[in-house]
Amino acid sequence: MLCAVRRRTTSELRRMLCRQNINPPPLRSVSTAAGAGAGAGDPPTRPGPPPIRVALTESAGRGVFATRAIGAGELVHSAKPLVAHPSPSHLRKVCYYCLRKKGSEASLISDEIAGEDLGSNPTSYYFCSESCVEPSKIFYEVERRADWALYDDHCRLRGLKYPLMVKRLACMVISGAVPADTVDILQPATLPQEALLEMEEEFALLRHTFKKASLQDELIALVLTKQWYINVLARIRINAFRIELVGGSHEDLFTSAAALVGSDVSVGNAVYMVPSFYNHDCDPNAHIVWLDNADAKLKALRDIEEGEELRICYIDASMNLDARQKILAEGFGFQCNCLRCLSGD
Ligand SMILES: C[S@@+](CC[C@H](N)C(=O)[O-])C[C@H]1O[C@@H](n2cnc3c(N)ncnc32)[C@H](O)[C@@H]1O
Numbered sequence: 001m002l003c004a005v006r007r008r009t010t011s012e013l014r015r016m017l018c019r020q021n022i023n024p025p026p027l028r029s030v031s032t033a034a035g036a037g038a039g040a041g042d043p044p045t046r047p048g049p050p051p052i053r054v055a056l057t058e059s060a061g062r063g064v065f066a067t068r069a070i071g072a073g074e075l076v077h078s079a080k081p082l083v084a085h086p087s088p089s090h091l092r093k094v095c096y097y098c099l100r101k102k103g104s105e106a107s108l109i110s111d112e113i114a115g116e117d118l119g120s121n122p123t124s125y126y127f128c129s130e131s132c133v134e135p136s137k138i139f140y141e142v143e144r145r146a147d148w149a150l151y152d153d154h155c156r157l158r159g160l161k162y163p164l165m166v167k168r169l170a171c172m173v174i175s176g177a178v179p180a181d182t183v184d185i186l187q188p189a190t191l192p193q194e195a196l197l198e199m200e201e202e203f204a205l206l207r208h209t210f211k212k213a214s215l216q217d218e219l220i221a222l223v224l225t226k227q228w229y230i231n232v233l234a235r236i237r238i239n240a241f242r243i244e245l246v247g248g249s250h251e252d253l254f255t256s257a258a259a260l261v262g263s264d265v266s267v268g269n270a271v272y273m274v275p276s277f278y279n280h281d282c283d284p285n286a287h288i289v290w291l292d293n294a295d296a297k298l299k300a301l302r303d304i305e306e307g308e309e310l311r312i313c314y315i316d317a318s319m320n321l322d323a324r325q326k327i328l329a330e331g332f333g334f335q336c337n338c339l340r341c342l343s344g345d
Pocket residue numbers: 059060061062063186187238239276277278279280281332333334335336337338
């Protein structure tokens with residue numbers, strides 16, 4: 001059943017943050033999907049709310065700050081994706097919802113949402129557990145009513161991953177699972193003219209796909225506009241994480257996370273709320289790891305003082321200064337002035 005979409009007010013977003021025990025920044029509203037709790041296999045973590053707050057930095061927009069001293073190796077917090085999608089090369093090799101590798105779970109329950117009639121769209125995907133089937137049902141019901149061949153081919157032929165996340169978010173919005181402004185709070189990229197033209201083409205394909213599936217109702221016409229598509233993609237471009245599963249135990253994380261940088265084993269991409277507020281440093285004091293699914297684990301790499309900003313590294317830190325600066329400028333639109341860059345290293 002399709003539901004109406006409502007925008008969240010600023011105060012609602014602030015209340016959401018407080019419910020998650022994360023202090024909102026003083027001047028703006030922030031919502032979060034971060035979970036405080038540690039899961040099975042997580043490293044030791046102190047009880048209580050996550051020891052972080054989001055606040056304005058001096059020169060890098062919003063950032064994440066420690067509300068108490070954090071020890072090296074501590075799990076700072078976990079976060080569930082706002083939206084995630086398998087990479088095309090892993091489409092049928094990982095859970096269509098949480099990106100867990102197929103076969104890595106004893107409890108494989110289904111190659112399709114159990115017992116459902118596939119209708120005219122016989123594409124089947126793998127869901128690793130009931131807890132992934134349940135939240136998928138609502139958006140997947142919308143997704144499979146349409147024939148995505150044209151849109152998916154367009155992405156596959158051009159090696160595009162982010163439009164697949166927008167497609168999923170569009171289905172989530174149409175189904176009423178999430179509001180249309182779910183990612184609005186994230187910082188958008190500045191888009192070059194050619195990127196805008198590409199997006200217009202993709203948007204036309206998306207609308208065509210929904211229209212052919214008779215999903216072109218008033219809600220879609222009103223909410224899923226070209227501007228919506230561009231706004232979402234502009235945010236995904238600088239906030240999406242490429243997910244590489246570490247597997248194994250937390251004891252291995254320091255070494256395995258370093259080994260993964262630059263490798264091409266990404267199972268998919270995801271966008272989060274709180275992890276998107278972490279700024280970059282070429283000599284970071286925190287990092288993000290994924291154990292066996294798309295749930296992000298934020299970990300301290302060294303001792304962090306109360307009030308210190310937590311920063312992660314967006315790129316391969318082993319590159320030289322010029323290469324790092326080039327990638328950060330072209331990919332993320334900023335000139336890095338972290339201490340390592342300033343020292344000329
Ligand atoms: C993923 S967002 C990080 C959160 C962002 N500061 C915000 O307010 O939402 C990435 C953006 O933050 C800013 N940023 C991150 N690290 C930075 C750094 N080391 N120096 C300057 N700007 C940085 C850049 O504008 C970059 O495009």
